[in-house]
Amino acid sequence: MVILDKVTEMLNNNKPIRDGEWAPKEIDFLNQQLFMTAKPVVYLVNIGYEEYKKKKNKYLPKIAEWIKANGGGPMIPFSAEFEKEVMSIAQSLDKTIRDKAAEELGAPSMIAKIVASGYNHLRLIHYFTAGEDEVKCWTIRDGTKAPGAAGVIHTDFERGFICAEVMAYDDLVREGSEANVRAEGLYHQKGKDYEVKDGDIIFFKFNVTAQPKKVDKDAPAKK
Numbered sequence: 001m002v003i004l005d006k007v008t009e010m011l012n013n014n015k016p017i018r019d020g021e022w023a024p025k026e027i028d029f030l031n032q033q034l035f036m037t038a039k040p041v042v043y044l045v046n047i048g049y050e051e052y053k054k055k056k057n058k059y060l061p062k063i064a065e066w067i068k069a070n071g072g073g074p075m076i077p078f079s080a081e082f083e084k085e086v087m088s089i090a091q092s093l094d095k096t097i098r099d100k101a102a103e104e105l106g107a108p109s110m111i112a113k114i115v116a117s118g119y120n121h122l123r124l125i126h127y128f129t130a131g132e133d134e135v136k137c138w139t140i141r142d143g144t145k146a147p148g149a150a151g152v153i154h155t156d157f158e159r160g161f162i163c164a165e166v167m168a169y170d171d172l173v174r175e176g177s178e179a180n181v182r183a184e185g186l187y188h189q190k191g192k193d194y195e196v197k198d199g200d201i202i203f204f205k206f207n208v209t210a211q212p213k214k215v216d217k218d219a220p221a222k223k
Contacts, residue, residue, distance in 0.1 A: 003029055011037070016071040040121035041073040044114060052079035053107045074117055078110035125198035128169065129153070140196060149196045150204045160208035164190045169199035 003026050010020055016037035022030065030038055043063070051057045060077060067075055082102075086109050090101040095112055102109040119125075123142040127149060128135055138152050151158030171186045172178065181187050196202070 007035065014070075019071060037071075041071070042114075042117050042121055043067055043073055043075040045075060045077045046080050047077055049079050049081040049085075052077065052082050053105070055107075074121070076110060076114055076117060078114065082107065083109060083111060125196070127196050127198075127200040127202055129203070130201060142198070144196055145192060146190055146194045146196060146202075146204075147192050149202070150206065153204070156208045157204050157206050160206035161192060162205040162207055164194060164196075165203040165205070166190050166194070166196075167201050168197070169201055172201060 006020065007017055007030075010017055017030065017035050018038050018040060045057075045060065045063055047057045047060070057077065060075075064075055067073055082105065085105060086098055086102045089104070090098045092098065098109050098111065124139055125142050126137050126139055128137055130136075138149070140149050140152055146164040147158045147161040150161055150164070165187065166189075167178065167181045167187045171181050171184075175181045175184060175186070178187070
């Protein structure tokens with residue numbers, strides 16, 4: 001197969017598969033093979049507590065050179081010991097509280113940056129669904145269309161998809177209520193071709209009138 005020949009050539013030349021130029025159909029095939037070098041990479045470099053606070057470590061330049069020579073990727077220096085102390089002071093997962101605790105210790109926390117970098121390189125985004133008693137956050141791939149996003153909640157949502165009523169999180173925060181968002185013309189009805197955006201707040205409309213047909217593999221074939 002031509003795709004595998006190209007993969008073999010790249011690996012023989014120590015070139016990661018993720019750095020190749022691939023057509024959409026080729027990407028679909030490669031995603032089924034689970035090649036290690038097809039995966040995005042973020043390098044987390046754990047250094048000492050004091051080194052992190054002083055932003056000095058003699059090995060970081062050498063590590064950066066190695067990363068550049070071996071396919072590249074973002075490098076994030078951090079200190080696990082420092083982050084542990086931040087959490088012991090903050091006693092909370094709230095970012096504002098953690099950031100304040102880190103500031104008191106003399107350096108920023110890297111946890112939020114590490115999480116954001118991971119999501120960015122995996123091309124993951126979030127959208128929200130909300131009711132009177134709860135708000136839920138759902139994770140999908142960037143570029144996912146509305147029916148596929150609905151399917152993350154339940155397969156019936158995707159199968160019976162009618163439309164998605166969408167407003168942006170930033171618009172809701174700015175306007176203060178859903179009613180105000182609607183009044184400003186910022187509440188939209190989207191169809192099956194709509195690509196969900198990071199931070200969308202969505203109400204899905206769907207209708208499943210018939211269950212999918214089940215095939216009895218042991219039943220005799222009709223002539």
